[in-house]
Amino acid sequence: MSETILVVNAGSSSIKFQLFAVESSNRLARRLKGQIDGIGTRPRLVAKDAKGACVVDQSWSTSDVAELPDALNQLVLFLRNYVGRLPVAIGHRVVHGGSGFSAPTVVTSSVVQQLERFIPLAPLHQPNNLAPIRIVLERQPQLLQVACFDTAFHRGHPDVADRYAIPETLYAEGVRRYGFHGLSYEYIAEKLREIAPEIAGGRVVVAHLGSGASMCALAAGKSIESSMGFTALDGLPMGTRPGQLDAGVVLYLMSEKGMSAKETEHFLYHDCGLKGLSGISNDVRELLASSDPRAKLALDVFTYRIALFAGMLTAALGGIDSLVFTAGIGENAPLIRRAVVERLAWLGIELSDEANEKSQTRISPERSRVACYVIPTDEELMIARHTLQILRENHSVEFKEKRA
Known part of the structure; x- marks a missing residue:
C-alpha cells in the first residue's frame, strides 16, 4: 500500500483534511477530502x-x-480503518510565520513556541492551526509534521513593499507588511506555467x-506586493473583516466608544466587512440573491475595492499581462468577476460573456490586451508537495531526536 500524507487545516470548530497517496516518481494522488465540523455543538x-x-458520514x-x-x-480512528495505517507525515496550514519562517518547516516544540508569538496577529487562525500540531507532538512525537505558512511566499518582497512609515525600532520588532494566502498564490503561479506559460513569466x-480575500502581484511567478499587511485585517473588504481602514477609526472606537482592545479586535474580525456593510450576511451568494439595497452596496464596495487594488498592484508591476480570479468567490461568481472587469476596462481587459458565465479557464477573448483567467486554487496540494519534499530530504532522520 502506498505511503500517505495527511494535510490538516484546523479551525475553531472544524478540522478540514485531505489525504494524498505517494505514488511512483513521488507523484501525489488525492485519496480523501473531508472535514469534521460542528465540534462541541x-x-x-x-x-x-x-x-x-x-x-463516511458520521455524527456524534x-x-x-x-x-x-x-x-x-x-x-x-477513521483513517486507520479506511487506509489501514497512519500517514507517514502531516502537513499543516499555519497562517502566520512572521519574518523568521520563509519556507515550510519541520515542527518541533521550539518551533511551536515561536509560532505562538504570532497569535495576536492572526487570532482567528493561528491558535486553531497550532492546536492539532501540539496534540500530535504529544501523542505521536515520532511522526513528521511540517508547518506550511501563508506568509512565506511573500518573504521576497522588496524593502519598500514591506515597510510602514513608522520608526525602525518597530520594524525590527516585526511590525511590517507580511501578506497572506501565500499557499494559494504559490499554487496559481505554478499552475500558470502549465496552462499559460506565455503569461506565467510576465506581470500577473x-x-x-x-470569505478571506486578498490580492497579489506576481512578477515571473514571484510575489512582489500584496494587499494584506501586518495582519489578515488589511486590504480588501472580506466576509466579516473591514480590509483597509484608517487607523484613526480604531482610535475612535477605543476613545469615543469606550471599546477595549479585545472588544475592538472582536469587532474588526467578526462584525465588519460584507456583514457589517449589508447588515444581512457575510455570504456573497446571499447578497447576490437579495433585493435589499444594502446588499447591493456591500457588493459594490467589494468590487470597487478589488478594482482599486488591481490598479495599485499594476503600478507595482509596471503594467499587467493577466488578471486571475481564484478561491470560492473568484471561481464561482461570474457577476462579481464581471463587475470587477468592467471597472478595469481602462487597462484593456475584456470578458467573453459565455466563457465567464461558464467559469471557463480563460474568460477573456483573444483580442483582449490583458488575458483574464479563472483558476481553482489548491492550497492543500501545495502543502502536500512541501511535506513530501521535506519527507524525502529527511528520509533517514530520526525525528524524535530532532524534538529532544
Whole structure:
C-alpha cells in the first residue's frame, strides 16, 4: 500500500483534511477530502474519495466530540480503518510565520513556541492551526509534521513593499507588511506555467476572493506586493473583516466608544466587512440573491475595492499581462468577476460573456490586451508537495531526536 500524507487545516470548530497517496516518481494522488465540523455543538465527519463518492458520514453527540482533541481522535480512528495505517507525515496550514519562517518547516516544540508569538496577529487562525500540531507532538512525537505558512511566499518582497512609515525600532520588532494566502498564490503561479506559460513569466495580478480575500502581484511567478499587511485585517473588504481602514477609526472606537482592545479586535474580525456593510450576511451568494439595497452596496464596495487594488498592484508591476480570479468567490461568481472587469476596462481587459458565465479557464477573448483567467486554487496540494519534499530530504532522520 502506498505511503500517505495527511494535510490538516484546523479551525475553531472544524478540522478540514485531505489525504494524498505517494505514488511512483513521488507523484501525489488525492485519496480523501473531508472535514469534521460542528465540534462541541453538532460534530459530524464527512469525507469523499477521489471520485467524489461519500465514504463516511458520521455524527456524534456533543459530549463524545466536545473539543478538538476528541475530533482528532475520531479522525485517526477513521483513517486507520479506511487506509489501514497512519500517514507517514502531516502537513499543516499555519497562517502566520512572521519574518523568521520563509519556507515550510519541520515542527518541533521550539518551533511551536515561536509560532505562538504570532497569535495576536492572526487570532482567528493561528491558535486553531497550532492546536492539532501540539496534540500530535504529544501523542505521536515520532511522526513528521511540517508547518506550511501563508506568509512565506511573500518573504521576497522588496524593502519598500514591506515597510510602514513608522520608526525602525518597530520594524525590527516585526511590525511590517507580511501578506497572506501565500499557499494559494504559490499554487496559481505554478499552475500558470502549465496552462499559460506565455503569461506565467510576465506581470500577473491574482485576486484570491473568498470569505478571506486578498490580492497579489506576481512578477515571473514571484510575489512582489500584496494587499494584506501586518495582519489578515488589511486590504480588501472580506466576509466579516473591514480590509483597509484608517487607523484613526480604531482610535475612535477605543476613545469615543469606550471599546477595549479585545472588544475592538472582536469587532474588526467578526462584525465588519460584507456583514457589517449589508447588515444581512457575510455570504456573497446571499447578497447576490437579495433585493435589499444594502446588499447591493456591500457588493459594490467589494468590487470597487478589488478594482482599486488591481490598479495599485499594476503600478507595482509596471503594467499587467493577466488578471486571475481564484478561491470560492473568484471561481464561482461570474457577476462579481464581471463587475470587477468592467471597472478595469481602462487597462484593456475584456470578458467573453459565455466563457465567464461558464467559469471557463480563460474568460477573456483573444483580442483582449490583458488575458483574464479563472483558476481553482489548491492550497492543500501545495502543502502536500512541501511535506513530501521535506519527507524525502529527511528520509533517514530520526525525528524524535530532532524534538529532544
